[in-house]
Amino acid sequence: MTLDAGPLASQAAEAATAAAAKAGVLVVDEHDRERLRDVEGLLISIWGMSPHGAPVPYDLLRSISHAGCNVSAAYDRAGRLCGAAVGIVTPGGTATYSLIAGVLPGTGDRGVGFALKQHQRAWSLARGIESMTWTFDPLVSRNARFNLTKLGAVASEYARDFYGAMLDDINANDESDRLVAHWPLVSERSVQASRGLPGEVEFDPRTRVKVLEYGPDQQPGLFQADGGLWCRAPEDIVLMRATDPGQAGQWRSHLRGILESSLASGYLATGVTRSGWYRLSLTDPS
Template identity: 45%
Template sequence: MTAPDEAAAKAAVAAGVRVREVTDLAGLDAVYRLFDLIWRPDPANPPVTTELMRAMTKAGNYVGGAYVGDELVGACVGFFGTPGVMHSHIAGVSPAMAGRRVGPALKLHQRAWALPRGISVIEWTFDPLVSRNAYFNLGKLAAVAVEYLPNFYGGMRDHINGGDDTDRLLVHWRIASPEVAAACDGTPRGAGAPVRGAVVALGRDGETPRPGSLDGETLLVAVPRDIETLRRTDPGLAGQWRVAVRDTLGTLLAEGARVEGFDRSGWYVVTRAVEEGR
């Protein structure tokens, strides 16, 4: 397996960026302004402030930035949690760099930074309705979903969340594990593994969520093809998807089911124990 520093360097080269730790005041202010550009939040409730990041980095926490030349194009902020755990609070990439693999470069830099500091798990949350983030987190990074969190942040009226309930999946990224090391080397979790005999627990009827059956050991839970567009064009239907995924995926996880991964066609792959006699 490739050493973490080397894997991070390769990811940065692939993205055409330079990734470094950010601790200076001007750099942290640039991070604040980048997040403001991405999320366009209520001015009274920014995702993170320059002053807070200044205090966090002084206390030894992580802020990383991805640069093209001198321009900041992506950033990631994390802080230490329970022993051996870092909580990665927020990460974002400039819309102009979408699809350029800046996200992987940031996360692999964060991993390389965290390992020598005694961190074995980096955790974060993401919106389970956003399919590209689900595949990135569960597939390309090989993080593991551990908990469904209904309306975790409360209302967030910004460009991305659009006032929707802020349900989140909490994931653990076990950064020293062989599975994560393989993912960082370019082998996504579950790559090439077909889903045979799976039962559709939540499907799609056109663009509408359609409840299925929970009678199976391997279940598929669909998400909308483009929730961000749907929030703008049909907020009511977006809300239906929120409730449907919460009721299905959230209930399954609460009952002890395990998310095995995310299929690129837009399905969570979930396994659960089936009681005898069912």
């Protein structure tokens, strides 16, 4: 269900403030020149440097901010930068496109990332923008759960090798397949999620009997159940890339085959369990 965007601008601002308070941070639209240099440094500390340079260089951050687009920065109670998110506005002002979002290593469970996304939601709705789009690696189940379950986004498009070869510290020369997240900022599901009430999904593979495929680890990887499909991502693909790149490549091919064909057939990725199972549905829960 889609709600009226006007009143939701105030709701989004209140939700963003509450999320920041819970995480113990202050989230601001950053324009200061020197602090934008700190944002560049933070992004490097998360993704590392590639042969192409910083994930988002300072001069580009400066230009994005100057153009009136969004550079969100989260500061802890000591005034230390601990997270950042960068967004631009698509042609016609119809959506915000989130380029990158990350938090300081070691702070991932404090809710800083959630506070940043709620700030971006409030920023967008204050400008009459009702949706946000970004891409994420489907193999990183923790991020997938954050995007599809905790925020209330959905994914209907699989983009194979979206960026080409990725040479940063996290992607470790893996192919850059991505799911395209669409976040309807005015849906009832997104509103509830902004209040800390996400639509959790649960799946117990022990109760399902219709196995359609097995994963690279020879365990069930795809089930048909409850009128939809459930497919599994590996527990920690970042560690696997570092310790067993061959198996990481097998997981890339396995999940690509399932998600690419399922989404092309009309399924939507609508949620991820805590244990890394994607829920693929034929109806949009938003």
